[in-house]
Amino acid sequence: MPAEQPTPAPRVLVVDDHRKIRDPLATYLRRHGFEVRTAADAAGLWQLLKQQAFDVAVLDVMLPDGDGFELCQQLHRRCNLPVILLTARDTTADRIRGLDLGADDYLTKPFEPRELVARLNSVLRRHQATQARLHAAPAAAPAVRRYRFAGWHFCASSASLSREGAESVQLSTAEGKLLQVFLAHPHRSLTRQRLVDLTAAHDSDISERAIDRQVSRLRRKLSHDGQTFELLRTLWGSGYLLAADVELE
Template sequence: MCATTPPRPAPRVLVVDDHRKIRDPLAVYLRRHLFDVRTAEDAAGMWQLLRQQAFDVVVLDVMLPDGDGFELCSRLHRRENTPVILLTARDTSADRVRGLDIGADDYITKPFESRELVARINSVLRRRGPVPAQIEAKAADTKSAPTQHYAFADLSFMSSTGTLLRNDGSAVRLSTVESRLLSVLLSHPNTVLSRQRLIDLTARPGNEVYDRAIDRQISRLRRKLCDNPVEPELLRTIWGDGYMLAATVNVLDA
């Protein structure tokens, strides 16, 4: 008997719109066209769903009660690499150009016909290729990062285990987020990194990070580095710009 090819999973679509009379009928229509659809009424709901699973396309309203759609699109483009189709009532060329410049894959103006959105979703999926986003995300998560062993300021750090060794021989285990943050700082010694840059370099798909969270992680990392929190010598605050690891860093054989 010839082996049969298993059917491909339905493309996953996340519809984010605060108007229920738009969101719910659109979800029903997309399901009729064999899409696996989830919906959210605001940015908070969108991030919660993205933490739970990956999507092939996000259909995102520009005007949400708890977030600007253009900024959200930019974050999705940087951190999720998920295709985004913007929905908006504003039909100016400036808005369309802005949306495409920040990473939107397409732009559709309200009111629109549902069949037009289906055509645009299918067009985005064709451009993105045959591999569903959830498979790509899983592959990215399981890909192991290269192990690095750093020596700096009488300390050493092994990125694969998140272990910080002090010069007195004591070992300190860092959290996953602290390890990512320290690895980024060690990869950019004596370089001022803004909060936004640190967010971009440490965030993972589905995990939204904010400025205040970076500040808290910096404070915790300072304590584990035994750096004076009042006048830090190693992990310095550059007021108005960000943070800098002031040290000579050597990369050792792992």
């Protein structure tokens, strides 16, 4: 009878710009059975996520190159990574904001490392139970999303645009994702960074400049009979906006 394989240690990513907190905390967590990698800033966080997957992140709210609340939201949206926020600010507003943005738990500095271990184990149990329920549920047939806007029809599954009396227009995968984001947020300003977050995988290197290029290509494909009306409007200093009413077909 083959021997049972040992359960792999939970992989924890600790992100804190204070080395005197980050390094002792990593050592303590390793002694309690966790596999730990550390980063001092947001750039290091994204670099490590390109190299390997993690089970949970311990994230300081105040980083030199990024706001921990925004990073938490990005981690939740882009790679479904559970996050425990660390902060020196113990206010109800901060706790609510963090939880609303996807944080799974919240610890105020200074804290007992034993409490962090308990919270890590609790977050991991909840996340594993959620994932188990998702995998146990029968797979649903993918929904075919079709949109109608400004005389155009867009099929998300095939990334194709069509309108009466004209040949259909085929979008690239990136253009199709971008257009679907705009169609989900009509008449709303979307910053370039927000568009990156909503269209890119966590291991991609899509830049805000790349978003500008994709918007430019989308504009050309959405032009019709020399019309000058701009469906994708540039809002200087804030981003882009889809100026059209949208209906699901």
